[in-house]
Amino acid sequence: MRLRSTRPVEFGSAHVIVTGGSSGIGLATARLLAGRGAKVSLIARGRERLADAGKELSAAVRGADVSDHEAVTRAIGELETEQGLPCDILITSAGLARPGHFLELPDEVFRQMMEVDYFGTLYAIRAVAPGMVERGHGSVVAVSSAAGLLGIYGYSAYGPAKFAVRGLMESIRAELTPHDVHVGVVFPPDVDTPQLHDENRWKPEETRVVGGTLKPLTAERVAAAIVDGIERRRFVTCPDAGTRALARFGSVLSPLLNREFDRRIRAVRRSRLAGTPRSADG
Template identity: 45%
Template sequence: MTHVIITGGSSGIGLALARIYASRGARISLLARTLPTLEAAHSELTKSGNADAIRIESADVADEGQTAAAISRCEEAFGPCDILITCAGIVEPGLFEVVSPDAFERQLQTNLFGSIHAVRVVYAGMKQRRAGRVMLVSSGAGLIGIYGYTAYSASKFALHGFAEALRSEARPHGVKISVCFPPDTETPQFTRELEHRPPEAAVIMGRVAPWSSDAVAGRIARAIDRGDFEVFFGWTLWALGRFGSTVKPFLNWWFDRAILRISRSR
Protein backbone atom coordinates (compact mmCIF):
# COMPACT_ATOMS: atom_id res chain seq x y z
CA MET A 1 0.00 0.00 0.00
CA THR A 2 1.36 3.41 -0.99
CA HIS A 3 2.57 5.59 1.87
CA VAL A 4 2.09 9.31 1.23
CA ILE A 5 3.61 11.89 3.58
CA ILE A 6 2.28 15.44 3.32
CA THR A 7 3.78 18.33 5.24
CA GLY A 8 1.30 21.11 5.85
CA GLY A 9 -1.37 18.46 5.45
CA SER A 10 -3.89 19.75 7.95
CA SER A 11 -5.56 22.33 5.69
CA GLY A 12 -5.59 23.92 2.26
CA ILE A 13 -3.80 22.20 -0.60
CA GLY A 14 -2.25 19.61 1.70
CA LEU A 15 -5.59 18.46 3.06
CA ALA A 16 -7.12 18.42 -0.43
CA LEU A 17 -4.28 16.13 -1.54
CA ALA A 18 -4.86 13.93 1.49
CA ARG A 19 -8.48 13.51 0.41
CA ILE A 20 -7.36 12.40 -3.05
CA TYR A 21 -4.93 9.80 -1.76
CA ALA A 22 -7.36 8.62 0.90
CA SER A 23 -9.87 7.91 -1.87
CA ARG A 24 -7.18 5.79 -3.54
CA GLY A 25 -6.69 3.70 -0.41
CA ALA A 26 -3.21 4.99 0.43
CA ARG A 27 -1.66 5.20 3.86
CA ILE A 28 -1.37 8.89 4.66
CA SER A 29 0.82 10.71 7.17
CA LEU A 30 0.07 14.37 7.82
CA LEU A 31 2.53 16.79 9.42
CA ALA A 32 1.66 20.27 10.63
CA ARG A 33 2.35 22.53 13.58
CA THR A 34 -1.12 22.88 15.06
CA LEU A 35 -2.43 19.73 16.71
CA PRO A 36 -6.15 20.71 16.87
CA THR A 37 -6.17 21.41 13.12
CA LEU A 38 -4.44 18.08 12.49
CA GLU A 39 -7.00 16.30 14.64
CA ALA A 40 -9.84 17.92 12.68
CA ALA A 41 -8.23 16.77 9.41
CA HIS A 42 -7.83 13.26 10.82
CA SER A 43 -11.48 13.19 11.84
CA GLU A 44 -12.62 14.30 8.37
CA LEU A 45 -10.47 11.79 6.52
CA THR A 46 -11.42 8.84 8.69
CA LYS A 47 -15.14 9.36 8.16
CA SER A 48 -14.86 7.94 4.66
CA GLY A 49 -11.95 5.59 5.10
CA ASN A 50 -9.86 3.40 7.35
CA ALA A 51 -8.80 5.23 10.50
CA ASP A 52 -5.78 2.94 10.77
CA ALA A 53 -4.48 4.31 7.45
CA ILE A 54 -4.31 7.96 8.58
CA ARG A 55 -1.55 9.20 10.87
CA ILE A 56 -0.92 12.72 12.18
CA GLU A 57 2.23 14.23 13.66
CA SER A 58 2.55 17.70 15.16
CA ALA A 59 5.90 19.15 14.07
CA ASP A 60 7.38 22.43 12.89
CA VAL A 61 9.16 21.65 9.61
CA ALA A 62 11.46 24.61 10.19
CA ASP A 63 13.00 22.52 12.98
CA GLU A 64 15.12 19.77 11.44
CA GLY A 65 15.03 17.59 14.55
CA GLN A 66 11.25 17.74 14.90
CA THR A 67 10.80 16.97 11.21
CA ALA A 68 13.18 14.02 11.21
CA ALA A 69 11.62 12.51 14.35
CA ALA A 70 8.05 12.93 13.08
CA ILE A 71 8.71 11.44 9.64
CA SER A 72 10.70 8.58 11.14
CA ARG A 73 7.74 7.70 13.35
CA CYS A 74 5.47 7.77 10.30
CA GLU A 75 7.76 5.41 8.39
CA GLU A 76 7.98 3.08 11.37
CA ALA A 77 4.19 2.91 11.47
CA PHE A 78 3.32 2.80 7.74
CA GLY A 79 6.54 1.71 6.05
CA PRO A 80 8.90 3.66 3.80
CA CYS A 81 7.65 6.85 2.20
CA ASP A 82 6.61 6.36 -1.43
CA ILE A 83 5.42 9.91 -2.09
CA LEU A 84 6.49 13.05 -0.21
CA ILE A 85 4.62 16.30 -0.82
CA THR A 86 5.95 19.41 0.91
CA CYS A 87 2.99 21.75 1.29
CA ALA A 88 4.01 23.37 4.57
CA GLY A 89 4.62 27.08 4.09
CA ILE A 90 3.97 30.53 5.46
CA VAL A 91 3.69 33.96 3.90
CA GLU A 92 3.96 37.29 5.69
CA PRO A 93 3.72 40.12 3.13
CA GLY A 94 5.32 43.47 3.82
CA LEU A 95 7.91 45.88 2.49
CA PHE A 96 11.48 44.70 2.94
CA GLU A 97 12.42 47.47 5.37
CA VAL A 98 9.28 46.87 7.43
CA VAL A 99 9.36 43.07 7.73
CA SER A 100 11.37 42.12 10.80
CA PRO A 101 14.49 39.99 10.41
CA ASP A 102 12.75 37.25 12.41
CA ALA A 103 9.72 37.25 10.08
CA PHE A 104 11.97 37.22 7.03
CA GLU A 105 14.01 34.31 8.32
CA ARG A 106 10.90 32.43 9.45
CA GLN A 107 9.62 32.33 5.88
CA LEU A 108 12.95 31.08 4.56
CA GLN A 109 13.22 28.46 7.29
CA THR A 110 9.70 27.14 6.76
CA ASN A 111 9.28 27.40 3.00
CA LEU A 112 12.78 26.40 1.90
CA PHE A 113 14.49 24.57 4.72
CA GLY A 114 11.25 22.96 5.89
CA SER A 115 11.04 21.22 2.52
CA ILE A 116 14.72 20.33 2.55
CA HIS A 117 14.45 18.85 6.05
CA ALA A 118 11.58 16.60 4.96
CA VAL A 119 13.32 15.46 1.78
CA ARG A 120 16.50 14.67 3.69
CA VAL A 121 14.66 12.16 5.89
CA VAL A 122 13.21 10.08 3.05
CA TYR A 123 15.68 10.59 0.21
CA ALA A 124 18.32 8.01 1.14
CA GLY A 125 15.67 5.29 1.46
CA MET A 126 14.16 6.20 -1.88
CA LYS A 127 17.57 6.00 -3.54
CA GLN A 128 18.24 2.63 -1.96
CA ARG A 129 14.90 1.26 -3.16
CA ARG A 130 15.31 3.01 -6.53
CA ALA A 131 11.77 4.28 -6.21
CA GLY A 132 10.02 7.29 -4.78
CA ARG A 133 8.44 10.58 -5.73
CA VAL A 134 8.90 14.03 -4.21
CA MET A 135 6.67 17.00 -4.99
CA LEU A 136 7.97 20.37 -3.77
CA VAL A 137 5.32 23.09 -3.59
CA SER A 138 6.75 26.41 -4.72
CA SER A 139 4.51 29.29 -5.87
CA GLY A 140 3.83 31.66 -8.71
CA ALA A 141 5.94 34.02 -6.57
CA GLY A 142 8.80 31.62 -7.27
CA LEU A 143 8.65 32.56 -10.96
CA ILE A 144 8.56 36.35 -10.71
CA GLY A 145 9.39 38.68 -7.83
CA ILE A 146 6.33 40.24 -6.23
CA TYR A 147 6.19 43.68 -4.61
CA GLY A 148 5.96 43.22 -0.84
CA TYR A 149 6.99 39.56 -0.97
CA THR A 150 10.79 39.72 -0.76
CA ALA A 151 11.09 36.91 1.80
CA TYR A 152 8.40 34.70 0.28
CA SER A 153 9.68 35.08 -3.28
CA ALA A 154 13.25 34.41 -2.14
CA SER A 155 12.20 31.18 -0.44
CA LYS A 156 10.14 29.96 -3.39
CA PHE A 157 12.74 30.86 -6.03
CA ALA A 158 15.32 28.96 -3.99
CA LEU A 159 13.02 25.95 -3.76
CA HIS A 160 12.87 25.84 -7.57
CA GLY A 161 16.67 25.83 -7.76
CA PHE A 162 16.85 23.08 -5.16
CA ALA A 163 14.36 21.01 -7.18
CA GLU A 164 16.30 21.44 -10.43
CA ALA A 165 19.60 20.41 -8.86
CA LEU A 166 18.13 17.50 -6.91
CA ARG A 167 16.29 16.23 -9.98
CA SER A 168 19.62 15.77 -11.75
CA GLU A 169 21.07 13.88 -8.78
CA ALA A 170 17.99 11.74 -8.17
CA ARG A 171 17.12 10.73 -11.73
CA PRO A 172 19.85 8.05 -12.15
CA HIS A 173 18.59 6.39 -8.96
CA GLY A 174 14.94 6.08 -10.00
CA VAL A 175 13.70 8.87 -7.72
CA LYS A 176 11.43 11.45 -9.37
CA ILE A 177 11.60 15.06 -8.19
CA SER A 178 8.86 17.53 -9.10
CA VAL A 179 8.09 21.14 -8.31
CA CYS A 180 4.81 22.99 -8.73
CA PHE A 181 3.91 26.68 -8.84
CA PRO A 182 0.37 27.23 -7.54
CA PRO A 183 -1.37 30.57 -8.08
CA ASP A 184 -3.41 32.28 -5.37
CA THR A 185 -5.41 29.44 -3.83
CA GLU A 186 -8.45 29.53 -1.57
CA THR A 187 -6.96 28.39 1.74
CA PRO A 188 -7.11 29.66 5.33
CA GLN A 189 -3.62 31.09 4.89
CA PHE A 190 -4.68 32.99 1.76
CA THR A 191 -7.46 34.67 3.72
CA ARG A 192 -4.96 35.83 6.35
CA GLU A 193 -2.48 36.91 3.69
CA LEU A 194 -4.94 39.24 1.98
CA GLU A 195 -5.26 41.28 5.19
CA HIS A 196 -1.60 42.31 4.83
CA ARG A 197 -1.09 42.30 1.05
CA PRO A 198 0.13 45.69 -0.19
CA PRO A 199 -2.13 47.28 -2.82
CA GLU A 200 0.83 47.34 -5.21
CA ALA A 201 1.00 43.54 -5.04
CA ALA A 202 -2.61 43.29 -6.17
CA VAL A 203 -1.51 44.79 -9.48
CA ILE A 204 0.42 41.59 -10.11
CA MET A 205 -1.45 38.97 -8.10
CA GLY A 206 -5.02 40.16 -7.97
CA ARG A 207 -5.96 40.03 -11.64
CA VAL A 208 -6.67 36.31 -11.74
CA ALA A 209 -9.33 34.69 -9.59
CA PRO A 210 -7.86 32.33 -6.98
CA TRP A 211 -8.06 28.63 -7.64
CA SER A 212 -9.80 26.23 -5.30
CA SER A 213 -7.55 24.00 -3.23
CA ASP A 214 -9.27 20.96 -4.75
CA ALA A 215 -8.43 22.09 -8.29
CA VAL A 216 -4.79 22.72 -7.40
CA ALA A 217 -4.52 19.40 -5.57
CA GLY A 218 -6.04 17.51 -8.48
CA ARG A 219 -3.48 18.89 -10.90
CA ILE A 220 -0.63 18.12 -8.49
CA ALA A 221 -1.78 14.53 -8.04
CA ARG A 222 -2.03 14.01 -11.80
CA ALA A 223 1.47 15.43 -12.25
CA ILE A 224 2.85 13.05 -9.62
CA ASP A 225 1.16 10.15 -11.42
CA ARG A 226 2.80 11.17 -14.71
CA GLY A 227 6.16 11.99 -13.18
CA ASP A 228 6.13 15.58 -14.51
CA PHE A 229 8.99 17.73 -13.27
CA GLU A 230 7.42 21.22 -13.42
CA VAL A 231 3.72 21.88 -12.84
CA PHE A 232 2.14 25.21 -13.80
CA PHE A 233 -1.38 26.52 -13.28
CA GLY A 234 -2.94 28.70 -15.96
CA TRP A 235 -1.35 30.14 -19.08
CA THR A 236 0.28 33.11 -17.29
CA LEU A 237 2.35 30.95 -14.94
CA TRP A 238 3.06 28.51 -17.77
CA ALA A 239 4.42 31.38 -19.88
CA LEU A 240 6.55 32.62 -16.97
CA GLY A 241 7.90 29.13 -16.42
CA ARG A 242 8.67 28.45 -20.06
CA PHE A 243 9.57 31.91 -21.39
CA GLY A 244 10.39 33.90 -18.26
CA SER A 245 13.54 35.54 -19.57
CA THR A 246 11.58 36.78 -22.58
CA VAL A 247 8.34 37.94 -20.98
CA LYS A 248 9.55 39.22 -17.59
CA PRO A 249 11.17 42.42 -18.89
CA PHE A 250 7.83 43.46 -20.40
CA LEU A 251 5.88 42.41 -17.32
CA ASN A 252 8.23 44.26 -14.98
CA TRP A 253 7.95 47.40 -17.16
CA TRP A 254 4.16 47.19 -16.98
CA PHE A 255 4.14 46.45 -13.23
CA ASP A 256 6.55 49.32 -12.52
CA ARG A 257 4.26 51.79 -14.29
CA ALA A 258 1.19 50.52 -12.44
CA ILE A 259 2.98 50.60 -9.06
CA LEU A 260 4.16 54.15 -9.71
CA ARG A 261 0.58 55.24 -10.41
CA ILE A 262 -0.55 53.76 -7.11
CA SER A 263 2.29 55.47 -5.24
CA ARG A 264 1.45 58.85 -6.79
CA SER A 265 -2.22 58.54 -5.89
CA ARG A 266 -1.46 58.24 -2.17
Protein backbone atom coordinates in the same frame (compact mmCIF):
# COMPACT_ATOMS: atom_id res chain seq x y z
CA MET B 1 3.85 0.64 -5.32
CA ARG B 2 5.55 1.49 -8.61
CA LEU B 3 7.02 4.82 -9.53
CA ARG B 4 9.38 3.70 -12.29
CA SER B 5 8.95 5.78 -15.39
CA THR B 6 7.78 2.84 -17.49
CA ARG B 7 4.95 1.77 -15.15
CA PRO B 8 1.85 3.53 -13.90
CA VAL B 9 1.83 4.84 -10.34
CA GLU B 10 -0.27 2.66 -8.07
CA PHE B 11 -1.42 4.99 -5.34
CA GLY B 12 -3.36 2.15 -3.72
CA SER B 13 -0.23 0.59 -2.24
CA ALA B 14 1.67 3.82 -1.60
CA HIS B 15 2.51 5.55 1.67
CA VAL B 16 2.12 9.30 1.07
CA ILE B 17 3.42 11.83 3.60
CA VAL B 18 2.14 15.39 3.28
CA THR B 19 3.69 18.22 5.30
CA GLY B 20 1.16 20.99 5.79
CA GLY B 21 -1.48 18.32 5.29
CA SER B 22 -3.96 19.79 7.76
CA SER B 23 -5.11 22.68 5.56
CA GLY B 24 -5.38 24.17 2.07
CA ILE B 25 -3.39 22.63 -0.78
CA GLY B 26 -1.82 19.92 1.41
CA LEU B 27 -5.17 18.78 2.79
CA ALA B 28 -6.85 18.80 -0.64
CA THR B 29 -3.98 16.70 -2.07
CA ALA B 30 -4.08 14.28 0.87
CA ARG B 31 -7.85 13.96 0.43
CA LEU B 32 -7.48 13.15 -3.26
CA LEU B 33 -4.79 10.54 -2.63
CA ALA B 34 -6.69 8.97 0.27
CA GLY B 35 -9.61 8.66 -2.18
CA ARG B 36 -7.27 6.79 -4.55
CA GLY B 37 -6.51 4.30 -1.79
CA ALA B 38 -3.13 5.61 -0.57
CA LYS B 39 -2.06 5.28 3.04
CA VAL B 40 -1.81 8.93 4.04
CA SER B 41 0.25 10.57 6.78
CA LEU B 42 0.05 14.24 7.71
CA ILE B 43 2.43 16.64 9.46
CA ALA B 44 1.60 20.13 10.74
CA ARG B 45 1.83 22.09 14.01
CA GLY B 46 -1.77 22.86 15.07
CA ARG B 47 -3.07 19.74 16.82
CA GLU B 48 -6.77 20.40 16.38
CA ARG B 49 -6.83 20.80 12.59
CA LEU B 50 -4.41 17.90 12.31
CA ALA B 51 -6.64 15.63 14.40
CA ASP B 52 -9.71 16.63 12.35
CA ALA B 53 -7.93 15.94 9.06
CA GLY B 54 -6.57 12.66 10.40
CA LYS B 55 -10.04 11.54 11.38
CA GLU B 56 -11.59 12.55 8.06
CA LEU B 57 -8.95 10.79 5.94
CA SER B 58 -8.14 7.90 8.31
CA ALA B 59 -4.61 9.27 8.16
CA ALA B 60 -1.75 8.94 10.61
CA VAL B 61 -0.73 12.33 11.99
CA ARG B 62 2.23 13.90 13.79
CA GLY B 63 2.54 17.41 15.16
CA ALA B 64 5.89 18.93 14.20
CA ASP B 65 7.34 22.24 13.10
CA VAL B 66 9.01 21.57 9.74
CA SER B 67 11.66 24.19 10.48
CA ASP B 68 12.87 22.01 13.36
CA HIS B 69 15.16 19.48 11.67
CA GLU B 70 15.09 16.95 14.47
CA ALA B 71 11.32 17.18 14.99
CA VAL B 72 10.42 16.68 11.32
CA THR B 73 12.91 13.82 10.89
CA ARG B 74 11.50 12.11 13.98
CA ALA B 75 7.90 12.65 12.83
CA ILE B 76 8.61 11.06 9.44
CA GLY B 77 10.35 8.08 11.07
CA GLU B 78 7.42 7.55 13.45
CA LEU B 79 4.87 7.78 10.64
CA GLU B 80 6.79 5.18 8.61
CA THR B 81 6.78 2.86 11.62
CA GLU B 82 3.09 3.45 12.35
CA GLN B 83 2.05 2.83 8.73
CA GLY B 84 4.42 -0.15 8.44
CA LEU B 85 5.74 1.28 5.16
CA PRO B 86 8.54 3.61 4.15
CA CYS B 87 7.54 6.86 2.49
CA ASP B 88 6.80 6.31 -1.23
CA ILE B 89 5.60 9.83 -1.98
CA LEU B 90 6.50 13.00 -0.07
CA ILE B 91 4.60 16.22 -0.72
CA THR B 92 6.00 19.27 1.07
CA SER B 93 3.17 21.77 1.31
CA ALA B 94 3.90 23.27 4.75
CA GLY B 95 4.64 26.94 4.31
CA LEU B 96 3.71 30.46 5.13
CA ALA B 97 3.79 33.82 3.41
CA ARG B 98 4.25 37.24 4.97
CA PRO B 99 4.17 40.05 2.44
CA GLY B 100 5.18 43.61 3.23
CA HIS B 101 7.31 46.52 2.07
CA PHE B 102 10.99 45.55 1.92
CA LEU B 103 12.00 48.63 3.91
CA GLU B 104 9.47 47.89 6.65
CA LEU B 105 9.62 44.10 7.13
CA PRO B 106 11.49 43.05 10.29
CA ASP B 107 14.66 40.95 9.77
CA GLU B 108 12.95 38.14 11.64
CA VAL B 109 10.40 37.67 8.84
CA PHE B 110 13.13 37.11 6.21
CA ARG B 111 14.65 34.45 8.47
CA GLN B 112 11.28 32.81 9.23
CA MET B 113 10.35 32.47 5.54
CA MET B 114 13.65 30.73 4.81
CA GLU B 115 13.34 28.52 7.88
CA VAL B 116 9.80 27.33 7.20
CA ASP B 117 9.45 27.52 3.41
CA TYR B 118 12.97 26.50 2.42
CA PHE B 119 14.53 24.55 5.31
CA GLY B 120 11.13 23.01 6.13
CA THR B 121 11.14 21.56 2.61
CA LEU B 122 14.78 20.54 2.71
CA TYR B 123 14.62 18.72 6.07
CA ALA B 124 11.59 16.63 5.06
CA ILE B 125 13.21 15.64 1.75
CA ARG B 126 16.50 14.78 3.50
CA ALA B 127 14.57 12.45 5.80
CA VAL B 128 13.11 10.36 2.95
CA ALA B 129 15.56 10.65 0.03
CA PRO B 130 18.22 8.14 1.20
CA GLY B 131 15.59 5.39 1.58
CA MET B 132 14.02 6.16 -1.80
CA VAL B 133 17.41 6.03 -3.50
CA GLU B 134 18.19 2.74 -1.78
CA ARG B 135 14.86 1.22 -2.85
CA GLY B 136 15.13 2.72 -6.34
CA HIS B 137 11.69 4.30 -6.36
CA GLY B 138 9.73 7.16 -4.86
CA SER B 139 8.52 10.66 -5.53
CA VAL B 140 9.29 13.97 -3.84
CA VAL B 141 7.18 16.98 -4.73
CA ALA B 142 7.68 20.45 -3.26
CA VAL B 143 5.14 23.26 -3.38
CA SER B 144 6.92 26.45 -4.44
CA SER B 145 4.88 29.41 -5.77
CA ALA B 146 4.44 31.78 -8.70
CA ALA B 147 6.53 34.03 -6.41
CA GLY B 148 9.34 31.48 -6.94
CA LEU B 149 9.29 32.20 -10.68
CA LEU B 150 9.25 36.01 -10.67
CA GLY B 151 10.26 38.71 -8.17
CA ILE B 152 7.01 40.38 -7.09
CA TYR B 153 6.50 43.67 -5.23
CA GLY B 154 5.84 42.93 -1.55
CA TYR B 155 7.32 39.40 -1.57
CA SER B 156 10.96 40.20 -0.75
CA ALA B 157 10.90 37.74 2.20
CA TYR B 158 8.63 35.01 0.82
CA GLY B 159 9.77 35.05 -2.83
CA PRO B 160 13.46 34.26 -2.21
CA ALA B 161 12.48 31.29 -0.01
CA LYS B 162 10.29 29.93 -2.84
CA PHE B 163 13.08 30.60 -5.38
CA ALA B 164 15.33 28.57 -3.07
CA VAL B 165 12.82 25.70 -3.10
CA ARG B 166 12.86 25.80 -6.90
CA GLY B 167 16.69 25.79 -6.94
CA LEU B 168 16.79 22.87 -4.55
CA MET B 169 14.37 20.83 -6.64
CA GLU B 170 16.22 21.61 -9.88
CA SER B 171 19.49 20.44 -8.30
CA ILE B 172 18.15 17.26 -6.75
CA ARG B 173 16.18 16.38 -9.88
CA ALA B 174 19.50 15.84 -11.60
CA GLU B 175 20.80 13.74 -8.70
CA LEU B 176 17.79 11.61 -7.79
CA THR B 177 16.25 10.88 -11.20
CA PRO B 178 19.07 8.46 -12.13
CA HIS B 179 17.99 6.43 -9.06
CA ASP B 180 14.41 6.29 -10.41
CA VAL B 181 13.23 8.78 -7.81
CA HIS B 182 10.80 11.29 -9.31
CA VAL B 183 11.33 14.93 -8.30
CA GLY B 184 8.67 17.57 -8.87
CA VAL B 185 8.04 21.21 -8.06
CA VAL B 186 4.69 23.00 -8.10
CA PHE B 187 4.15 26.69 -8.90
CA PRO B 188 0.64 27.73 -7.81
CA PRO B 189 -0.62 31.28 -8.34
CA ASP B 190 -3.06 32.65 -5.70
CA VAL B 191 -5.09 29.80 -4.20
CA ASP B 192 -8.15 30.22 -1.99
CA THR B 193 -6.83 28.86 1.31
CA PRO B 194 -6.43 30.10 4.90
CA GLN B 195 -2.87 31.17 3.97
CA LEU B 196 -4.14 33.52 1.26
CA HIS B 197 -6.66 35.04 3.66
CA ASP B 198 -3.94 35.63 6.24
CA GLU B 199 -1.56 36.97 3.60
CA ASN B 200 -4.17 39.45 2.38
CA ARG B 201 -4.08 41.16 5.80
CA TRP B 202 -0.45 42.15 5.17
CA LYS B 203 -0.37 42.80 1.42
CA PRO B 204 0.73 46.30 0.41
CA GLU B 205 -1.70 47.96 -1.98
CA GLU B 206 0.92 47.71 -4.74
CA THR B 207 1.02 43.91 -4.37
CA ARG B 208 -2.74 43.71 -4.75
CA VAL B 209 -2.69 45.91 -7.82
CA VAL B 210 0.14 43.89 -9.42
CA GLY B 211 -1.90 40.73 -8.78
CA GLY B 212 -4.82 42.28 -10.65
CA THR B 213 -8.31 40.85 -10.47
CA LEU B 214 -7.49 37.20 -11.21
CA LYS B 215 -9.72 34.87 -9.21
CA PRO B 216 -7.74 32.58 -6.88
CA LEU B 217 -7.71 28.90 -7.83
CA THR B 218 -9.33 26.33 -5.57
CA ALA B 219 -7.08 24.08 -3.50
CA GLU B 220 -8.80 21.12 -5.21
CA ARG B 221 -7.61 22.28 -8.63
CA VAL B 222 -4.03 22.55 -7.42
CA ALA B 223 -4.31 19.14 -5.74
CA ALA B 224 -5.52 17.58 -9.01
CA ALA B 225 -2.53 19.11 -10.84
CA ILE B 226 -0.14 17.75 -8.18
CA VAL B 227 -1.53 14.23 -8.41
CA ASP B 228 -1.44 14.37 -12.22
CA GLY B 229 2.18 15.60 -12.03
CA ILE B 230 3.12 12.61 -9.85
CA GLU B 231 1.38 10.17 -12.20
CA ARG B 232 3.14 11.64 -15.22
CA ARG B 233 6.42 12.09 -13.34
CA ARG B 234 6.51 15.76 -14.31
CA PHE B 235 9.28 17.95 -12.98
CA VAL B 236 7.32 21.20 -13.26
CA THR B 237 3.64 21.33 -12.32
CA CYS B 238 1.74 24.54 -13.03
CA PRO B 239 -1.95 24.44 -12.18
CA ASP B 240 -2.91 27.30 -14.55
CA ALA B 241 -1.95 28.79 -17.91
CA GLY B 242 -0.36 31.94 -16.42
CA THR B 243 2.22 30.15 -14.29
CA ARG B 244 2.78 27.62 -17.09
CA ALA B 245 3.74 30.45 -19.45
CA LEU B 246 5.95 32.00 -16.77
CA ALA B 247 7.68 28.68 -16.04
CA ARG B 248 8.36 28.10 -19.75
CA PHE B 249 9.10 31.59 -21.02
CA GLY B 250 10.01 33.47 -17.82
CA SER B 251 13.14 35.16 -19.15
CA VAL B 252 11.19 36.52 -22.13
CA LEU B 253 8.01 37.38 -20.21
CA SER B 254 9.60 38.91 -17.07
CA PRO B 255 10.71 42.21 -18.66
CA LEU B 256 7.26 42.65 -20.23
CA LEU B 257 5.45 41.80 -16.99
CA ASN B 258 7.76 44.04 -14.98
CA ARG B 259 7.03 46.96 -17.31
CA GLU B 260 3.28 46.47 -16.80
CA PHE B 261 3.66 45.94 -13.02
CA ASP B 262 5.83 49.09 -12.73
CA ARG B 263 3.11 51.01 -14.55
CA ARG B 264 0.49 49.79 -12.07
CA ILE B 265 2.75 50.59 -9.09
CA ARG B 266 3.36 54.13 -10.39
CA ALA B 267 -0.42 54.54 -10.67
CA VAL B 268 -0.86 53.47 -7.02
CA ARG B 269 1.78 55.97 -5.91
CA ARG B 270 0.23 58.76 -7.97
CA SER B 271 -3.25 58.11 -6.57
CA ARG B 272 -1.84 57.84 -3.04
CA LEU B 273 -0.28 61.26 -3.47
CA ALA B 274 -3.59 62.54 -4.85
CA GLY B 275 -5.46 60.88 -1.94
CA THR B 276 -7.73 58.61 -4.05
CA PRO B 277 -7.76 54.75 -3.76
CA ARG B 278 -6.96 52.59 -6.86
CA SER B 279 -8.86 49.57 -8.06
CA ALA B 280 -7.02 46.21 -8.36
CA ASP B 281 -7.00 46.22 -12.17
CA GLY B 282 -4.79 49.25 -12.26
